[in-house]
Amino acid sequence: MSEIILHNYFRSSTSYRVRIALEMKGLEYTYVPHHLRFGEHLEPSYLAVNPQGFVPALIWNDGTLLVQSLAIIEFLDETVPQPPLLPADALGRARVRMLSQMIACDIHPINNLRVLTSLRTLYGAGDDDVANWFRHWVNETFQPLEKILAESKDTGTFCHGDRPGLADICLVAQVVNNARYNVDMEPYPVISRIAAACLELPAFIKAAPKNQPDAE
Template identity: 50%
Template sequence: MEDGLKLYSYWRSSAAYRVRIGLNLKGLDYSIAPVHLVRDGGQQHAPDYAALNPQELVPTLRHGERVLTQSLAILEYLEEVYPQSPLLPGDAGGRARVRALAQLVACDIHPLNNLRVLQFFDHEWNVPQPERDEWVLHWMRTGFAALEAMLVGSFDTGRFCHGAEPGLADCCLVPQLYNARRFHLDLNPYPTLCRIEEACLALPAFDAARPENQPDAI
C-alpha cells in the first residue's frame, strides 16, 4: 500500500467515487474502509468515525498519520504529493478552468442531491417523494446545462473535459452522471457530457472506481 493510503468510502457516494478515480488515475495503491451511509442508522455517525471526520461524511483519506477530508481537497493533496499523471493542467488558466468545472459539480450540483439533504426533507419536513425527486432533477438539469455550455464553448475541451487526458473535472463529472441515472434524468440534452463520460469509462482507472466494482457494493 502506497505510504498507508486508506480511503473511507461508501460504494454509492459520488464524492468518494471522485477520489477513487483520482487515486486510480495516479496509479496509487490504497485500501478501502467501507462506511455504510444507511445501515445501522448511518455508520458515518458512529463515534469512532465522527472522531475521524467531524462532518460525519465520506470520503476520508488517511495517509499515514494524516487525515484528510473533502473530496476536492483530497484530490488537490494527491496532486501535490503525487505529481505523476497530473489531474490539473500545467498552466494557470487551464487549472482555473478545470477547477471551475469541478466545482460546478462538487459545489453547485452535488450538495443539492446529497443523501443528508434528502433525508432532512423526508424526516424533518415530510416532503413527498415526487417533490424530493423534482428538487434533485431541477438542480441537476440547471447544473448540467451550464456544464454542457461551458464545455461546448471552449476550444480547451477535447476527448475529456480538458484536452486529451482525464483530470480533476472528469473525476467529478462521471460520478454525477451516475447519480443522474439513479434519478432517471434524461441525459439527451447533454451529448458532450455523455461523450466524455463514455471516453472516461473506457479507461481502467474509471472502470475500477465504478460503484458496482467496490467491495461493499450491494
C-alpha cells in the first residue's frame, strides 16, 4: 500500500468531481498538477501513465491506474462506503446515475477544451462563438434537468434526498464551470439552490478550483 496520487488540473471540472469525492471520503492524496493549456498532459512522461492523456487520473494505493471521473468515483464509493455517494435502492441509483450522466455525457464532453479548440482551428470560431457554443449545450441539458429536479419528489436539499452524492458532485462542477462563460442561471432556481447548498460543505469548498495549489 502506498499513497493515492491524483493527476489533475485545478480548472478541469472532471478533476473537480474526483477531488470532491476524495474529500467526502476523507482520503488523503498527492496532488500532481498538469497544466492543460500548456499541453502538459500530452507529454510522453504523462502518456506513459495514462495513454489517453486526460486528467483526472487516479493512481490507487496498489498502483492501479483509474481514469474516467464517474468510474473513479463509483470505485471510491464501493471501496470506502461511508458516506455513500449513491442511494441504497436500484431505482434511486438509476436516478442519480441518470442525473450525473446528463451532465457528464450530454454537456461536458461537447464543451471540453479539446472540442472548443477544434472549433477555433477548424472553423475559425472566436471567443464569442465558443462562449455561445458552451452556453447552448449547457442550456440544452439544464432545461430538462431543472424540470426533472423540480417535479420529482425524490429531490430534496440535494439532487436525491438530503444527502449530497454523485449527482451533486457533477452538478456543482458544471455550475462552477458555467461561471467562466457567463451562463445565465436565472432559469434554473432548483439547480442553483442545490449548488449553493453543496458549496457550503467543507468537501466541496476544499476541492474547489480556486483552492488548488495550481490555481492561477
